[in-house]
Each structure stands twice: as C-alpha cells, then as structure tokens.
Amino acid sequence: MRTALTDLTGVRHPIVQTGMGWVSGPRLVTATGRAGALGILASATMSPEQLRSAVREVRSRTDAPFGVNLRADAGDARERVRIIVEEGVRVASFALAPSRELIAELKDAGVVVVPSVGARRHAEKVAAWGADAVIVQGGEGGGHTGEVATTVLLPQVVDAVDIPVVAAGGFHDGRGLVAALAYGAAGVAMGTRFLLTSDSTVPDAVKARYLAATVKDITLTSAVDGLPHRMLRTEMVAALESAGRLRSLSQAVRRASHFRRISGLSLPRMVRDGLAMRHGKDLSWSQVLLAANTPMLLRSAMVDGRTDAGIMASGQVAALIEDLPSVAELVARIMAEADEALAALLDPYAAHRHPQDRTAAPGPSGAEGTPVDPPPDDRGAVAGPSGA
Structure with missing residues (x-):
C-alpha cells in the first residue's frame, strides 16, 4: 500500500x-x-x-x-x-x-x-x-x-x-x-x-494486566506530573490521586533518589528537566520531581514488572486488544x-453473495462483469446509502 x-x-x-x-x-x-x-x-x-x-x-x-x-x-x-x-x-x-x-x-x-x-x-x-x-x-x-x-x-x-x-x-x-x-x-x-x-x-505479567483492562480501567489523570496523562488505573495512580501535597512530595523525593542512582543524573539536573516539562503549567514541587523521574515510574512497570509501583501508559484501545x-x-x-475493508467499501454486498457469483460482480476498477443485485433488507426493499 x-x-x-x-x-x-x-x-x-x-x-x-x-x-x-x-x-x-x-x-x-x-x-x-x-x-x-x-x-x-x-x-x-x-x-x-x-x-x-x-x-x-x-x-x-x-x-x-x-x-x-x-x-x-x-x-x-x-x-x-x-x-x-x-x-x-x-x-x-x-x-x-x-x-x-x-x-x-x-x-x-x-x-x-x-x-x-x-x-x-x-x-x-x-x-x-x-x-x-x-x-x-x-x-x-x-x-x-x-x-x-x-x-x-x-x-x-x-x-x-x-x-x-x-x-x-x-x-x-x-x-x-x-x-x-x-x-x-x-x-x-x-x-x-x-x-x-x-x-x-x-514483562508477561504487565502484558496480562493490559489484556485484562476494560475501558473503565483506562484513565486520564494529571496526578502524576500535572499534565494530562492516559494510563491504566493502578494502585500507584490511585495513591497519587488521593495523596495530599506533603505526602506527594515525600513520595516524589524518594523515587527521585532511586532514579538518580540508576540514571546518574544530579538532583539539579532532574529539577531542570522537570521544570522544562511544565510548559507553563502551575505545578507543585512534587509534580516537578515526578515529571523529572516519570521514566523511573515507567521503568518500574515496563522493565521490573511492578504493576503496583509503576505507571502503565495506555491508549483507550487497550480495551479492544485480546x-x-x-x-x-x-x-x-x-x-x-x-485490503478486506477497502474491498468491502468498493463492493459492499460481496459478503452476501454465493461464492460462485462473486467473480461475476464488477471489480474495484470497474472491470466488466455481470452485476449481482444486493440482498433486500428486512422490509423487502433494497436499502440505499441514506437508509431509504
């Protein structure tokens, strides 16, 4: 294509x-x-x-x-x-x-x-x-x-x-x-x-969590870093949404310290990165730190398999994936x-025909053939594009 x-x-x-x-x-x-x-x-x-x-x-x-x-x-x-x-x-x-x-x-x-x-x-x-x-x-x-x-x-x-x-x-x-x-x-x-x-x-356990998700399990929250963030609703997300400013700051500092050890970034560098991610938003200091070490929160789930301690970014489409x-x-x-969807658009009644009749229908390019009447609707009349 x-x-x-x-x-x-x-x-x-x-x-x-x-x-x-x-x-x-x-x-x-x-x-x-x-x-x-x-x-x-x-x-x-x-x-x-x-x-x-x-x-x-x-x-x-x-x-x-x-x-x-x-x-x-x-x-x-x-x-x-x-x-x-x-x-x-x-x-x-x-x-x-x-x-x-x-x-x-x-x-x-x-x-x-x-x-x-x-x-x-x-x-x-x-x-x-x-x-x-x-x-x-x-x-x-x-x-x-x-x-x-x-x-x-x-x-x-x-x-x-x-x-x-x-x-x-x-x-x-x-x-x-x-x-x-x-x-x-x-x-x-x-x-x-x-x-x-x-x-x-x-990790397989994380994939299983995604596969089990319904539409209601996928949320849009600003609790992580002050910006709209779509993810699975996990224990971590619930804790961040219910935590007050002091508790959020304490959690952010603890996670920032862990992220510093893994990434090698200094605290001033993390703060600068967090401030750069504000994009004019009025963020609390806990959100600034969380914005800087969001990669650490992602790593907890996506690498370590900690669905209870990390965040799991997800599109709403996860609810359709099986x-x-x-x-x-x-x-x-x-x-x-x-290809099937395009063919159905070009010849919407193909699926209703007997297999031996389908080759006789006009092709997508307008090739010659014997048109086959579409099936009637429940009222005995052929439904048009407007449903008439």
Whole structure:
C-alpha cells in the first residue's frame, strides 16, 4: 500500500510503531522494520551512549529504515541530534514540537523530521518550520495526550497543512488504517498495539494486566506530573490521586533518589528537566520531581514488572486488544484487514453473495462483469446509502 508516508520513509506499509520509553528498544524496532513498518527507538530513557549503541544494534540486525524519538526540551537534545546524524538514522521524531533550529539541522543532514503534536496550531507551526510530516495524536492515545478526539483533530490538521499527516490515538487494526486514510492521513501510528506483541520486552505479567483492562480501567489523570496523562488505573495512580501535597512530595523525593542512582543524573539536573516539562503549567514541587523521574515510574512497570509501583501508559484501545501476536503477524494481519475493508467499501454486498457469483460482480476498477443485485433488507426493499 503506497502512501505519502511510505514514499517519504522508504517503508513498505503505512504503519508506525511509536517511541515508548523502556518499550521501544532494539528488539521491537528491529521486528517492526523486518515486518515492513517504521519502528521508532525511544531515546528519552537512554543515555546518549546507550542511544548510539541501540542504533548500531538495530542496523546490525536489519537494513530497513527506522527512526529515533527525542525529547525536544531535553538538555542534551542537540547531542542526540548529532548522534542521529552521525549514525545515519533515517527518521527523527519528537514527542514535543522541536525548535526551528533543530529541524533545520536534521534536514540539512538528510534526516526526515516527524514531530508529534496534539493540536492543529502546533502542526501548522512545525510545518512552517520545515517538518517533513507530522504525527497527530488524539485524546484516545496513551501517555501525555490532549483533549480533542482523533476523529475531530485529524481532519483539522489534514486540512491545515500540506505535509503528510500520520494518525495516532485509537488505532489497532486494518479498519482503523482505512478510516485514517479516508480522513486524508498517510498512515497510522500505534503504541499500545505494538507494546502488546510477543516481540515486546515488557514483562508477561504487565502484558496480562493490559489484556485484562476494560475501558473503565483506562484513565486520564494529571496526578502524576500535572499534565494530562492516559494510563491504566493502578494502585500507584490511585495513591497519587488521593495523596495530599506533603505526602506527594515525600513520595516524589524518594523515587527521585532511586532514579538518580540508576540514571546518574544530579538532583539539579532532574529539577531542570522537570521544570522544562511544565510548559507553563502551575505545578507543585512534587509534580516537578515526578515529571523529572516519570521514566523511573515507567521503568518500574515496563522493565521490573511492578504493576503496583509503576505507571502503565495506555491508549483507550487497550480495551479492544485480546492477543499477543508477533510484530510480523500483526502487521500482516492489519494489511490484510485493510485490503478486506477497502474491498468491502468498493463492493459492499460481496459478503452476501454465493461464492460462485462473486467473480461475476464488477471489480474495484470497474472491470466488466455481470452485476449481482444486493440482498433486500428486512422490509423487502433494497436499502440505499441514506437508509431509504
């Protein structure tokens, strides 16, 4: 399936596996590339040295195009951009809108720049600054997310910019891909669906928690770092939502101390990172510290398997996911479902025909054949497009 996204990035299928901290490592990105989709390494939970090593590991396993996700507000963002350029990474994506200077630096090196946004004005801004494409995440998406649903935000952005738009938030199958294409998107980006594959390194107990989740188990909360954050409702989330300011600060300091030992970051650096993530919000000091060590809270669940002590970012679509296919099986299934959905749109009554009659019906391209009347509805009359 050729779209503006596949032409831009060189992948076979218009599907993007998003950069998820502690999840989108070399194993998942390699599997995604081999399956013909675009895998994105999550660098926010890696040191610069680990990022360079991860890029080289993926390249040693596949020659498929892949990308790296960056935090535009990180203090070492420019150093990470340099690594991307030096290592010849094909795509750079950003969790927040990058500066005009970072976009220019990457584009001058031939890197495809694809920021993620949650508002039309942000898409217009990065497009004006030279971004090659944009990932638009609606409120259904996991992690930090906005309030506007994908079905409202996506057409807004498609109509507002002249670069390829990739739809994110609420996608997990071929029907969703076709729906996104119908809105004018060039493809879809998925996080939770790729997290729930056999190629994901997330512990089995954590995957089981996701698979058991219902729509009511997936919440949008600001208790973690003061910003809207969609995740599974866990013991940790409940504790943060019920804790007062002093208790929250005590918990934040304790977790920050643990994160410092693992990450090697100084407390002043953590505070600076936390303040950078405020984005003009009036956050408490506990939220500033939690914002800085959110990676630690993610690690507790996604690496250590501590569903009671970590946070589990999740799109609402987790409530629809029931299996753990390999990435190869998932991508192949999505594309087969997309083909079936497109065929059904072009010939909506095919499923009701006798198999021997289906070949006689006109094909999608208008090829000659013997039309077959659609089945009558319950009242004996053929239902038209308007239901008349």
